[in-house]
Amino acid sequence: MSAISLHKKIEENTGLLIFGILFVSAIGGLVQILPVLNQDSLKTATENTRVYSAVELTGRDIYIREGCSVCHTQQVRPLIAEVERYGPYSRAGEFVYDRPFLWGSKRTGPDLQRLGGKFSDDWHRIHLIDPRAVVTESIMPAYPWLARRDASQAGNITAKLRALQTLGHPYSEKDIAAAATQLEGLKEIDALIAYLQMLGTGLDEDISI
């Protein structure tokens, strides 16, 4: 059967057309995506990478809620200027507990992957409530409500840890039981700062590139 008469068949049959589209479009995913999902090196944590604490996880989810990843990347590229500006480039093993990944696609503000420890908690507090008080040219929005809202109200932390435990994150029953008390007395801003301060600390300390 020539290609043209074969195609005439597909062209006149709804079922064949649906199957044809599904088959042809699935090949790419099967060959390219499936191996990535099975690649162990992408699932293996670097030595210092650990699961987020209850407070850090709450902070991370606030980061997601406020859309910080719309303007801030968390992905240092292996380029001289980037390593110089931000610190060691990103390794896959640092992200194994990131659901979802927060690499971002637009760098309106600076990259944040190596932010942890660069500024004091107090600096972050002022900067989040009134960015232009510390960086005059900043175009970051202010987040005054973070200082008013209780961290314990920002989602159900016990259910969150349970869900992540189901997905294979090594939380113990003790971690889960203690989670809610760890958030007591904290504001949302405290949780977010805890997250920002641990960003990028998953690499060995002697790695400088």
Add this chain to the structure above:
Amino acid sequence: MNEVMNNSYHDKVVIRLIQFSIIWALLAMTAGVYISAELIWPDMDFGQFWLSYGRLRPLHTNGIIFGFGVSALMATGFYSVQRTSHVPLFLPKLAWFCCYAWQLIVLLGGLSLLAGWTTSKEYAELEWPFDIAIAVTWVCFGVVFFGTIANRKIKPIYISNWFYGALIIVIAMLHIVNSLAIPVTFGKSYSIYAGAQDAVVQWWYGHNAVGFLLTGGFLGMMYYFLPKHSGRPIWSYRLSVVAFWTFTYSYIWAGPHHLHYSAVPDWVLSLAMVMSVILLAPSWATMINGVMTVSSASEKLKTDPALKFIVLSLAFYGLATFEGPMMSFPSVNVVSHFTDWTVGHVHSGALGWNAMITYGTFYFMVPRLVGTELYSVRLANIHFWMALAGTMLYIMSMWGAGVSQGLLWLSVDEIGELSFSFTDIMSSMTPYYGLRLMAGMIFLGGTALMAYNLYMTVLGKQAVTVQVPKVDPAFGVNS
């Protein structure tokens, strides 16, 4: 048996979808203009969390893609599948369900984004309850669409229907795989993929949402409305067939080019780059096919605003599908990645291609659906020039911003020290952002003109009933 009752096309649902599409276009573009102003005057959120940039930006993108774009695709899909099949819609009540269920998803989904319910995965921000609702509505859309094709009275399935078909099937596949997550509460879930793997799955989705929704779906629009409106058959039907299969096969590989220089394995990135370059062939084959189709109807092109919009959209389609593969080269991407260049690239597609071809088809369809002439051709011509000016100004301002960001970020002096601080580079963007704000306002103004023009066109008119024409026995199913 039902011949007497069911011999006219269901066009009322088409009209309703067009109305919703225009409303979402106005709202989502207004959100776009607003956030572009926030980048110049950051206090424009007035301390209100729901006006904050990080929440409004996903509202803008989702409103455009799913409100404006998908409503327009459903409208044109329902309109053209009936006419190319010579049969009324299959299960018209289900088509109405799709119409309203989709609007409800866009409305409530938009509000949920303002409330901070988000997965943060681009163009898939809506949380799991919406993901389920989207999947159900999408399947219903597929049932109506493929059911109509299965009932057709014309033997071959016309090329536009293949593109709409690919839109429905591939988006369903991408949406379901990328949205898999463990729910925590009603507004929060955790992706079943983590880190680098999540990134690869997300950009497989993200890039192909652009591919099969914003490219494939709108190509379906082009393949029906361009020949119809110019009164010329497709220049080369065989080329359109070849381009369709190459497009469907190769697009799906290109996603990881969004992750150059990341922690994703190199072979994935190289493969994505190669396939992105190959993609240039079917993209330009389609563009050439469209331009050649209309080339013998150049007289009409001078006078008809609808046709002008469609032909101009092809030019921007060609531009964006050339720029895309170029940006997938690591040596170009190293400059363009993370900058406003990417934003400009997206808008040369979204404004120049998607919005303009939609405007062209709306100007074509709406007067016909109510059996009248367009209220004002003059206003439509003014809209055309505003749309062109707005798009050009947008693209050029973002090229300027993006190329300077990219080069200044990478700039180091002879001993390897950074030449510029991030803050200095960022604050030098204000003039470009100002131009972009103007560009957005011009484009939005044009869209508002169209809304007024089409409103006046349909004011006081009733939808006309279009009878299904007799089938030429040469093409009939039973011939």
